[in-house]
Amino acid sequence: MNVTDLTFLALCLPFLGALAAPLLTRALGHNAAWVLALIPVAIFAHFAGFSADVAQGEVVTGGYDWVPSFDVGFSWLIDGLSLTFILLISGIGALIVLYSGGYLKGHPHQGRFFSFLLMFMGSMLGLVASDSFLMLFVFWELTSITSFLLIGFDHHRDAARRAAFQALVVTGGGGLFLLAGLILLWNISGVTQFSALTSLGPVVKASPLYLAALVLVLGGAFTKSAQFPFHFWLPNAMEAPTPVSAYLHSATMVKAGVYLLMRLNPVLGGTVAWQIVLPVFGVATLVIGALLAVRQTDLKLMLAYTTMSSLGLLVLLTGFGAPYAIEAATLYLVAHSLFKGALFMVAGIIDHETGTRDVTRLGGLRSAMPLTFAIALAAAISMGGLPPFFGFLAKEEVYAALSAFDWRSLTFAALAVIGNALMFAVAFAVALTPFTGKPVATPKHAHEAPVLLWLGPAVLALAGLAAAFLSSTVHALISSPMASAVAGEPRTVTMSLTPHLGVPLALSALTVAIGIGFYLGLARLRAGTAALLAAIGWGPDRGFDQAIRGLLRLSFAVTRWLQNGRLDTYMAVTFVMVAIVLLVPPFLFGELARPPIFPAIPLHEFAIMAIAVIGLFAVVLAKDRLTAIVSLGIQGFSVAVIFLLYGAPDLAFTQFMIETLAVVILALVMTRLRLSPSDHRPRRETLPDAAIALACGLGATLLLLKVTEGPFNTALTDFFNQYSKTIAHGGNVVNVIIVDFRGTDTLGEIAVVMIAGLAVLSLVRLRAGSMRRIADNDPDAEEAGR
Amino acid sequence: MKSLIFRTAAPVIVGVMLLFSIFVLLRGHNEPGGGFIGGLIAVAALSIYGIAFGVETVRRAIVFHPLAISGAGLLLATLSGLLSMVFHVPFMSGLWVYPVILGEEIPLSSVMTFDIGVYLVVVGAVTSIALSLEERGED
Numbered sequence: 001m002n003v004t005d006l007t008f009l010a011l012c013l014p015f016l017g018a019l020a021a022p023l024l025t026r027a028l029g030h031n032a033a034w035v036l037a038l039i040p041v042a043i044f045a046h047f048a049g050f051s052a053d054v055a056q057g058e059v060v061t062g063g064y065d066w067v068p069s070f071d072v073g074f075s076w077l078i079d080g081l082s083l084t085f086i087l088l089i090s091g092i093g094a095l096i097v098l099y100s101g102g103y104l105k106g107h108p109h110q111g112r113f114f115s116f117l118l119m120f121m122g123s124m125l126g127l128v129a130s131d132s133f134l135m136l137f138v139f140w141e142l143t144s145i146t147s148f149l150l151i152g153f154d155h156h157r158d159a160a161r162r163a164a165f166q167a168l169v170v171t172g173g174g175g176l177f178l179l180a181g182l183i184l185l186w187n188i189s190g191v192t193q194f195s196a197l198t199s200l201g202p203v204v205k206a207s208p209l210y211l212a213a214l215v216l217v218l219g220g221a222f223t224k225s226a227q228f229p230f231h232f233w234l235p236n237a238m239e240a241p242t243p244v245s246a247y248l249h250s251a252t253m254v255k256a257g258v259y260l261l262m263r264l265n266p267v268l269g270g271t272v273a274w275q276i277v278l279p280v281f282g283v284a285t286l287v288i289g290a291l292l293a294v295r296q297t298d299l300k301l302m303l304a305y306t307t308m309s310s311l312g313l314l315v316l317l318t319g320f321g322a323p324y325a326i327e328a329a330t331l332y333l334v335a336h337s338l339f340k341g342a343l344f345m346v347a348g349i350i351d352h353e354t355g356t357r358d359v360t361r362l363g364g365l366r367s368a369m370p371l372t373f374a375i376a377l378a379a380a381i382s383m384g385g386l387p388p389f390f391g392f393l394a395k396e397e398v399y400a401a402l403s404a405f406d407w408r409s410l411t412f413a414a415l416a417v418i419g420n421a422l423m424f425a426v427a428f429a430v431a432l433t434p435f436t437g438k439p440v441a442t443p444k445h446a447h448e449a450p451v452l453l454w455l456g457p458a459v460l461a462l463a464g465l466a467a468a469f470l471s472s473t474v475h476a477l478i479s480s481p482m483a484s485a486v487a488g489e490p491r492t493v494t495m496s497l498t499p500h501l502g503v504p505l506a507l508s509a510l511t512v513a514i515g516i517g518f519y520l521g522l523a524r525l526r527a528g529t530a531a532l533l534a535a536i537g538w539g540p541d542r543g544f545d546q547a548i549r550g551l552l553r554l555s556f557a558v559t560r561w562l563q564n565g566r567l568d569t570y571m572a573v574t575f576v577m578v579a580i581v582l583l584v585p586p587f588l589f590g591e592l593a594r595p596p597i598f599p600a601i602p603l604h605e606f607a608i609m610a611i612a613v614i615g616l617f618a619v620v621l622a623k624d625r626l627t628a629i630v631s632l633g634i635q636g637f638s639v640a641v642i643f644l645l646y647g648a649p650d651l652a653f654t655q656f657m658i659e660t661l662a663v664v665i666l667a668l669v670m671t672r673l674r675l676s677p678s679d680h681r682p683r684r685e686t687l688p689d690a691a692i693a694l695a696c697g698l699g700a701t702l703l704l705l706k707v708t709e710g711p712f713n714t715a716l717t718d719f720f721n722q723y724s725k726t727i728a729h730g731g732n733v734v735n736v737i738i739v740d741f742r743g744t745d746t747l748g749e750i751a752v753v754m755i756a757g758l759a760v761l762s763l764v765r766l767r768a769g770s771m772r773r774i775a776d777n778d779p780d781a782e783e784a785g786r
Numbered sequence: 787m788k789s790l791i792f793r794t795a796a797p798v799i800v801g802v803m804l805l806f807s808i809f810v811l812l813r814g815h816n817e818p819g820g821g822f823i824g825g826l827i828a829v830a831a832l833s834i835y836g837i838a839f840g841v842e843t844v845r846r847a848i849v850f851h852p853l854a855i856s857g858a859g860l861l862l863a864t865l866s867g868l869l870s871m872v873f874h875v876p877f878m879s880g881l882w883v884y885p886v887i888l889g890e891e892i893p894l895s896s897v898m899t900f901d902i903g904v905y906l907v908v909v910g911a912v913t914s915i916a917l918s919l920e921e922r923g924e925d
Contacts, residue, residue, distance in 0.1 A: 649818035653810075657826035661912065664833050668919035728880055729893065731816035738820060739901045743878040746900075747863055750907040754856045757911030761853065764918040 014122030025111030033101020077131035080481025095456035102452025120146035178220025225257025242348030266488025278319020285312025290422030328397035342379035355443030364439030378461035380431030399504035424515025582699025593705035612638035796838035803831035825908025852914035859906025
């Protein structure tokens with residue numbers, strides 16, 4: 001097996017694991033986690049093998065043709081950026097699988113959970129590995145779908161279902177923006193792969209469609225990465241089991257939007273629009289997220305809002321454009337995945353062992369859970385940006401990027417200090433408050449977590465420590481290649497634990513000082529923000545509900561209006577539309593047919609046409625409906641005879657049968673519907689119908705006349721006449737076309753025939769009592785009924 | 787229907803029509819005819835039978851539910867198309883064999899089984915519509 005096949009296998013492995021997970025869990029119980037964790041470990045090992053090459057600045061691409069005619073491939077791109085993401089996804093993924101083994105131990109659907117989790121892992125890996133636009137989009141939406149399944153895992157709870165639905169609508173809807181954006185990029189550049197796009201130079205930035213492409217791509221990235229005002233789905237997604245929150249909603253999926261921005265930075269970045277929109281949205285998200293985090297008392301919600309802040313910081317840095325900004329984004333991204341994943345898992349441990357996540361009902365756990373306390377503290381120190389953890393390096397680099405002496409940098413630096421100080425306070429509120437102080441009685445008697453639970457966060461916390469001490473190795477293998485890939489030019493990251501006196505360190509010290517102040521005054525700060533939010537009273541979360549309700553109302557009203565249940569309205573609307581389509585374009589574009597020249601036709605043909613016309617008059621003048629139906633048959637049979645005379649026996653044959661059956665079936669329908677034998681409607685109702693009928697007839701006539709004006713192209717006729725016998729072994733060209741040359745069409749048509757049969761059968765079988773009334777779907781009525 | 791003449795003649799007419807429908811179906815590849823037309827003739831025959839002797843009699847006579855016949859036809863047509871993939875030619879390519887039976891060379895093909903599928907779909911679907919309309923209010 002060569003590298004390409006092995007890489008493909010590595011990308012497929014999580015999906016294969018998802019198939020095996022339920023069976024394995026049935027056999028081994030929660031210990032299946034140990035086996036399933038081997039999957040991400042194997043993926044990690046495979047891709048780690050690329051790191052030496054990637055560190056040298058090489059880019060590994062590979063893949064297969066998918067739709068070669070559209071230049072769409074299943075191809076991957078392994079550079080510093082995607083490799084860092086892949087290693088984070090698979091590395092943290094392995095720990096999360098183990099953690100889920102302990103967290104959902106004994107859960108009746110643990111196997112299903114593993115299955116969903118592995119499917120998500122596969123989608124996320126595919127997303128970051130994608131070189132092809134379409135592949136990225138497919139995996140992007142797959143992460144939305146798998147995240148829907150994971151958030152709604154406790155599907156019997158209303159809140160979980162709502163959160164899952166909301167996340168799917170927001171991130172899936174954003175995915176559609178992304179699709180449009182990618183298609184636009186393809187249109188502008190003519191390439192379908194990121195590797196080709198980055199090597200094109202500033203083609204996209206110079207295009208007049210640049211702004212449209214940027215807005216569409218940002219629509220995808222901002223919804224996925226929970227930027228204000230699309231952030232509301234992220235805290236609600238905390239309804240998911242904690243392993244999901246730790247994995248999807250801090251370490252991986254929510255970073256997909258940031259990943260996309262970083263991937264497209266060389267293509268879209270550096271422009272004025274980019275350097276305004278990204279920092280503004282980023283900093284708004286940073287500050288608002290941190291403020292909202294302070295208000296919460298639920299450990300997971302506090303962490304969720306700080307995740308939102310961190311994503312804001314990452315977007316800010318990606319778009320800031322100053323020296324060190326890209327480097328800071330890469331360091332912060334790695335650091336955040338390590339400490340936030342660990343903190344979420346700690347929150348899950350506390351919840352699991354004590355039965356509550358409310359920080360005001362927790363305290364003094366340090367003696368019962370010393371190990372968890374140590375892990376929590378280590379992660380919080382990293383999150384707070386204190387040495388000797390990796391978070392310190394990241395924060396120094398962030399301030400290095402923001403500390404220039406111009407008004408723009410100063411504004412953003414001031415806002416970043418406030419946001420970071422708030423995050424600092426929340427970090428210690430999560431990691432310190434539950435463990436210190438007097439022990440508080442909790443719903444469950446607290447004791448230390450089992451190994452499956454503490455292993456994951458412990459490894460992540462230690463990784464944060466090790467990465468800081470081995471910073472030169474980490475930079476060489478991870479940070480520098482990733483920063484180079486994002487910047488589109490070689491970059492070297494040098495930040496180490498050795499403090500450099502200067503503005504960044506001063507800003508760090510300021511952040512810590514303000515942060516300690518916030519921590520000590522947290523109760524008052526919480527009350528203050530709660531009062532502020534109560535005063536505002538409205539948020540995007542409620543806005544989402546209102547939008548969905550509005551959509552339901554609209555669709556109900558439209559349905560009521562269009563589908564009013566009266567067959568004659570439907571028929572009238574349909575035929576009016578037909579008449580418009582037939583009549584308006586010829587008049588509008590001056591395409592009217594010339595007056596026809598009547599050819600001299602033999603008397604017997606003239607007689608047959610006369611019979612057809614007489615049949616029509618008979619239909620219109622018939623006293624009762626049965627006569628009208630039979631008279632319609634007269635007209636149809638005459639037309640069939642004309643077909644026969646002009647050398648179309650198959651058509652004539654079919655027409656005969658159709659006319660016969662139509663008369664039989666119409667007569668049956670009439671008796672079935674218990675119509676009165678004759679039409680007693682007044683003139684004012686029949687005249688509009690007559691007008692519509694005349695308009696349709698006139699339109700069809702004009703169209704036919706116009707069509708016959710042009711010269712008849714015999715290419716197809718010649719082809720079929722020539723090859724019908726030699727290729728398809730059939731003398732009847734019509735039949736050969738139906739069953740052989742265009743057989744796939746026929747296959748579709750007979751499927752339609754069968755579906756029509758099914759539909760008619762179910763319509764005929766409907767009983768009045770069994771019909772659901774349309775009012776049952778009224779959203780307002782539903783509310784009233786509850 | 788009460789008419790004695792109609793009820794006496796109906797079985798004969800229906801029998802001839804059904805036979806004729808199969809004849810039309812099979813000759814379709816070289817002469818006017820084919821699955822669509824043949825199927826419609828068969829439906830007409832079954833409708834006449836239904837008008838003469840009632841829907842229940844028709845349902846008993848055709849044994850299977852009309853939509854089951856339709857489904858079987860769709861399956862047959864699809865399989866006829868898929869058969870070509872076994873022989874590594876594109877989907878829906880016609881395949882022909884010429885076995886000699888009783889000294890007569892009979893051309894058989896996947897195109898013919900496809901047309902039989904069309905016939906069955908039309909017979910099943912349209913008969914289903916006609917029969918369900920005929921049994922007024924009793925289903």
